[in-house]
Amino acid sequence: MATYNTNEFRSGLKFILDNDPYSIIENEFVKPGKGQAFSRVKIRNLKTGRVIEKTFKSGESVEAADVLETTLQYLYNDGEFWHFMDPQSFEQYAASEAAVADAIKWIKEQDDCNVTLWNGNPLIVEAPNFVTLRITDTDPGLKGDTSGGGGKPATLETGAVIRVPLFVQIDEVVKVDTRSGEYVSRA
Amino acid sequence: MLQKRASLLNEIRRFFAHRDVLEVETPVVSSSANPDAAIDPMQSGFRLPGSHRPEPIYLQTSPEFSMKRLLAAGSGSIFQICHAFRNGECGRLHNPEFTLLEWYRIDYDHFQLMDEVDALLMQLLPGCAAAQRLRYADLFLIHAGLNLFTATDAQLQERAEAAGVVIPESVQSEWLVEILFELCVGPWLQQQQGVIVYDFPAAQASLSQLSALDPRVAERFEYFFEGVELANGFHELTDSGEQRRRFGAENLKRQRAGDEQLPLDEHFLQALEHGLPDCSGVALGVDRLLMLRCGVEHIREVLAFPFERA
Numbered sequence: 001m002a003t004y005n006t007n008e009f010r011s012g013l014k015f016i017l018d019n020d021p022y023s024i025i026e027n028e029f030v031k032p033g034k035g036q037a038f039s040r041v042k043i044r045n046l047k048t049g050r051v052i053e054k055t056f057k058s059g060e061s062v063e064a065a066d067v068l069e070t071t072l073q074y075l076y077n078d079g080e081f082w083h084f085m086d087p088q089s090f091e092q093y094a095a096s097e098a099a100v101a102d103a104i105k106w107i108k109e110q111d112d113c114n115v116t117l118w119n120g121n122p123l124i125v126e127a128p129n130f131v132t133l134r135i136t137d138t139d140p141g142l143k144g145d146t147s148g149g150g151g152k153p154a155t156l157e158t159g160a161v162i163r164v165p166l167f168v169q170i171d172e173v174v175k176v177d178t179r180s181g182e183y184v185s186r187a
Numbered sequence: 188m189l190q191k192r193a194s195l196l197n198e199i200r201r202f203f204a205h206r207d208v209l210e211v212e213t214p215v216v217s218s219s220a221n222p223d224a225a226i227d228p229m230q231s232g233f234r235l236p237g238s239h240r241p242e243p244i245y246l247q248t249s250p251e252f253s254m255k256r257l258l259a260a261g262s263g264s265i266f267q268i269c270h271a272f273r274n275g276e277c278g279r280l281h282n283p284e285f286t287l288l289e290w291y292r293i294d295y296d297h298f299q300l301m302d303e304v305d306a307l308l309m310q311l312l313p314g315c316a317a318a319q320r321l322r323y324a325d326l327f328l329i330h331a332g333l334n335l336f337t338a339t340d341a342q343l344q345e346r347a348e349a350a351g352v353v354i355p356e357s358v359q360s361e362w363l364v365e366i367l368f369e370l371c372v373g374p375w376l377q378q379q380q381g382v383i384v385y386d387f388p389a390a391q392a393s394l395s396q397l398s399a400l401d402p403r404v405a406e407r408f409e410y411f412f413e414g415v416e417l418a419n420g421f422h423e424l425t426d427s428g429e430q431r432r433r434f435g436a437e438n439l440k441r442q443r444a445g446d447e448q449l450p451l452d453e454h455f456l457q458a459l460e461h462g463l464p465d466c467s468g469v470a471l472g473v474d475r476l477l478m479l480r481c482g483v484e485h486i487r488e489v490l491a492f493p494f495e496r497a
Contacts, residue, residue, distance in 0.1 A: 007275075028278065028279060029277065029278030030278075030369060031276055031278070032365060032369065033419050034393045034419060036362055036365060037275065052351065054351045055352045055353065055370060056352075056355075057366075060355050
């Protein structure tokens with residue numbers, strides 16, 4: 001079992017606490033002049049996304065989390081699981097709804113996604129920062145309006161709804177920033 | 188920043204010159220070290236001319252022992268601005284090599300020394316008023332909700348877990364008290380300007396006398412400004428037998444923790460046997476004071492070359 005000592009704590013380090021994998025966001029070394037040293041960390045639970053603060057005695061060890069970040073190709077959804085494939089090894093992985101979370105709104109078949117694997121199981125699926133998706137439904141824009149001010153709702157092929165400028169029409173393909181959920185341009 | 192440091196050092200020297208406190212210099216390296224289990228000295232080696240076998244020497248973690256030897260030899264009240272070195276300490280408020288202001292006042296008790304710390308800081312920190320003075324146990328009761336003297340280990344542990352502490356396998360109540368103070372009282376201290384915490388628990392007496400009125404507490408104080416631990420002072424322990432016993436206890440703690448025991452400073456113990464006059468002393472972190480004066484967040488910003496680039 002690999003372990004990390006508190007002196008190896010730095011942001012991004014992943015370890016197990018109470019059976020859940022955590023990633024360190026911030027680590028502060030605390031040492032009263034005449035007292036014992038400890039580490040105060042802000043950590044994110046990689047399963048729930050919840051951020052908590054913990055305090056460790058300096059010199060204590062924690063169990064390293066077998067967490068790997070990799071790029072997988074999205075294949076299909078069988079109604080219960082979202083299936084991904086490693087394009088090199090062709091190995092397939094099934095991600096739960098909790099793991100894909102918000103990424104569901106943006107990914108379509110054959111998209112490459114960043115996937116965090118914990119003990120070989122998908123823990124977090126991240127949509128690419130930018131995706132290009134076809135518009136399946138939106139109100140026809142006003143003739144002659146090219147300013148883009150205001151905008152209107154549009155439904156994408158994945159089912160997500162975003163705001164687009166008035167000149168964008170059904171069946172057009174648009175570029176979307178998945179982090180903000182905002183329209184970027186026509187693709 | 189170099190100019191700001193220079194003017195701070197000048198102001199400190201002027202303050203003590205006005206009060207007839209003598210500036211001294213003492214050795215930075217020694218063949219002995221402070222065995223305090225919570226402080227880890229840096230070690231080097233010294234060869235006598237012609238010898239190929241270096242003997243271990245230690246960089247001072249504070250100038251305390253040398254300065255007390257001067258006091259025992261009749262120096263009168265003294266101060267020193269010097270570098271101190273502590274292994275394993277690096278962070279926002281810690282550089283492994285740092286500047287200490289340490290001073291001793293003959294015939295002062297720790298309350299008189301608190302007055303002087305206040306006078307110095309009111310002069311050095313713009314807008315700083317006299318510090319609030321609060322007992323350790325009172326703060327512990329208000330902010331951690333536990334009576335320092337009667338709380339059981341189980342209660343301390345439960346409170347610490349609630350505060351997000353990952354309890355180590357070999358947990359000691361002393362450690363739980365220290366960490367609870369930091370986690371529960373610390374956030375309050377951060378919202379205050381100057382606060383002097385006094386009557387530390389006897390387990391954290393370090394080199395101070397136990398109170399004659401209440402032996403559960405030690406005549407030790409700390410000065411916090413906006414939560415930053417700025418100074419630590421003692422009504423100094425003058426009993427050489429008690430000092431030797433405490434050193435032994437610290438070395439035993441080191442042994443249990445798997446650390447090497449450190450050679451005791453026999454010159455210092457002899458000086459105590461010869462007689463240390465009744466006095467109080469305090470050490471103040473000059474880099475942290477400069478941080479507060481300049482309003483910066485990290486100690487590296489007030490150093491010419493922080494440790495990573497030293």
